[in-house]
Amino acid sequence: MVKPRLIIIIRHAQSEGNRDKTIHQTTPDHKVGLTPEGHRQALEAGQKLRDLLRNDDTVHFFISPYRRTRETTEGILNGLTANQPVASPFQRSHIKVYEEPRLREQDFGNFQPGTEEVERLWRERAEYGHFFYRIPNGESGADVYDRVSSFNGSLWRRFSEDNMASVAILVTHGLCSRIFLMVWYHYSVEFFEDLRNINHCEFLVMKLAANGTYVLQNQLRRWSDLKRERAARRSISSVSTPVNIEPIPVRRWASPGTANDPTGASYVPPPARKSTAEMFRDESQVQEESAETSGGSLPKQTRTSTSASRETSVSRTQSSSNLRTSLNNLSLDTTRKTHLTGVKSYLGRDGGGTRSGHGSPFGSDDEASPELTPQEEPPEAIDPSGPKFSSSLARALRGELDDPNRVMADALGDQSDADVDEADLQVGTKAREEMEMEKILAEERRERSHRGSTY
Numbered sequence: 001m002v003k004p005r006l007i008i009i010i011r012h013a014q015s016e017g018n019r020d021k022t023i024h025q026t027t028p029d030h031k032v033g034l035t036p037e038g039h040r041q042a043l044e045a046g047q048k049l050r051d052l053l054r055n056d057d058t059v060h061f062f063i064s065p066y067r068r069t070r071e072t073t074e075g076i077l078n079g080l081t082a083n084q085p086v087a088s089p090f091q092r093s094h095i096k097v098y099e100e101p102r103l104r105e106q107d108f109g110n111f112q113p114g115t116e117e118v119e120r121l122w123r124e125r126a127e128y129g130h131f132f133y134r135i136p137n138g139e140s141g142a143d144v145y146d147r148v149s150s151f152n153g154s155l156w157r158r159f160s161e162d163n164m165a166s167v168a169i170l171v172t173h174g175l176c177s178r179i180f181l182m183v184w185y186h187y188s189v190e191f192f193e194d195l196r197n198i199n200h201c202e203f204l205v206m207k208l209a210a211n212g213t214y215v216l217q218n219q220l221r222r223w224s225d226l227k228r229e230r231a232a233r234r235s236i237s238s239v240s241t242p243v244n245i246e247p248i249p250v251r252r253w254a255s256p257g258t259a260n261d262p263t264g265a266s267y268v269p270p271p272a273r274k275s276t277a278e279m280f281r282d283e284s285q286v287q288e289e290s291a292e293t294s295g296g297s298l299p300k301q302t303r304t305s306t307s308a309s310r311e312t313s314v315s316r317t318q319s320s321s322n323l324r325t326s327l328n329n330l331s332l333d334t335t336r337k338t339h340l341t342g343v344k345s346y347l348g349r350d351g352g353g354t355r356s357g358h359g360s361p362f363g364s365d366d367e368a369s370p371e372l373t374p375q376e377e378p379p380e381a382i383d384p385s386g387p388k389f390s391s392s393l394a395r396a397l398r399g400e401l402d403d404p405n406r407v408m409a410d411a412l413g414d415q416s417d418a419d420v421d422e423a424d425l426q427v428g429t430k431a432r433e434e435m436e437m438e439k440i441l442a443e444e445r446r447e448r449s450h451r452g453s454t455y
Contacts, residue, residue: 003159004060004168007214008052009177009204010045011197013038013075015068018200024112029105030066034075038200042072045201046079051441052203053080053167054448055089060165061097062155064104064172072201073097073171096165102151105173109138130175131189141179141192148179174198181216196221202433205440217440221429229427 016023017032024032034042053059059080063073081092112118125133131141158164170180174197181204182192198204198221206214424430 001160002162002164003208003212004164004166005057005208006052006167007170007206008049008167009170009172009180009206010072010076011174011177011200011202012064012066012068012072012171013041013045014200017068021118022115024108025114026111028111029108033067034071038068039071039075041201042075043079045072045203046076046082048079048203048437048441049076049169050080050088050090052205052444053090054444057090057167058165059090059095059167059169061095061169061171062100062103062151063097063170064176065099065101066104066173069103069171069173070099076169076171100151102147103170103172103176106141106144106175107135107138109135129189130193141175144176144179145183148176149183152180152183177204181220184214185216194222194224196223196226199430199433203437203440217443218436219432226424226427226429233427 012034014035014037015032016027016035017029018038019035061073061077063069077092077095077097081088081090081095113121121135125135131145134140134143155168170177172180177198178192178195181187184206187195203218205217207217209215
């Protein structure tokens with residue numbers, strides 16, 4: 001089996017439907033084309049792809065048959081094979097393009113109704129859940145999951161073919177891109193619904209690691225992150241005097257005193273589940289009961305955390321004091337870095353087996369995995385002010401995943417509205433995306449130089 005060294009997912013460029021949603025009332029979704037800005041984005045994406053590839057790479061495109069993805073692919077190929085400003089090592093005739101209907105956009109139900117009805121459906125969809133809500137005469141996210149699962153299996157079988165390219169590129173749509181990652185890495189439904197859409201012509205790069213698994217090089221954006229960042233910025237802007245920023249605690253997976261944990265922080269193994277009834281309880285509750293039964297005691301830090309979790313209401317002053325105490329009891333391990341600063345590994349099919357929830361802020365049904373390292377910790381572990389998640393199974397059985405205040409996707413669909421665009425400007429989302437892509441390109445150039453490539 002010869003696996004491609006890269007799998008790159010690209011969302012189509014800006015379409016007429018992104019600029020004016022009412023076009024879907026008269027034009028079939030699959031016939032919506034790109035805007036002039038979209039054509040420019042596609043051409044630039046081809047030039048960016050050229051920087052990412054190596055001279056000896058072979059390329060296979062797998063694209064949605066919609067007009068906007070076809071036009072995006074055409075623009076990417078023009079940028080990739082152009083001989084300006086220098087001759088390109090890639091020839092159009094050597095690049096294979098496969099139209100793949102299973103990568104099409106979620107079916108929104110033929111011609112869409114009037115604006116008011118569409119907004120009602122979108123809000124209903126957000127309340128019901130993006131993954132399970134089936135649009136009238138259309139598809140649910142779960143339906144898209146089924147066909148993308150079928151495509152993933154086909155793609156995997158292609159790896160056994162001798163003529164499989166070294167780089168596989170998927171040109172598809174926003175929701176389909178997230179569903180692809182959900183299928184591949186076995187993200188939970190809750191994590192999927194917290195994921196934000198990727199930008200037009202943004203690259204999601206999955207890189208083949210030495211152990212034969214694919215590591216996602218991008219930091220996925222979440223709605224809960226955006227909410228916290230906006231709140232933090234408002235809080236900082238309201239403070240007139242400088243404040244000391246305390247270190248953010250991280251969840252430690254190594255044993256005390258190891259190279260991964262030089263501070264020697266106390267390690268408390270998660271309790272074993274022995275009965276169905278125990279599935280309804282959090283780890284902290286089971287740990288405390290186990291310690292009381294055995295006559296032992298929990299570490300001070302664990303007792304403090306457990307006690308705090310049982311408080312039903314505390315004053316703001318007391319909460320701040322408890323938070324500072326918790327932060328002082330933990331330290332940030334700054335000695336461990338990934339090969340790309342700021343890039344996290346998301347577990348699942350490639351790295352976490354088939355346990356649903358790995359790589360998700362909602363935990364997993366088996367959180368004692370020895371496969372996890374500090375650089376692969378769940379995203380929620382670095383947020384001391386956010387909710388403390390227990391196992392996804394326990395929370396689901398207690399009905400806590402039905403929290404109506406849980407941050408989910410944009411109520412008006414997968415396309416950002418003006419408020420979200422403004423928020424992205426405030427937190428610098430676009431700049432982060434560009435910096436992240438530059439790090440990926442820099443890493444590729446470094447590896448290319450070690451291979452002796454002349455490109």
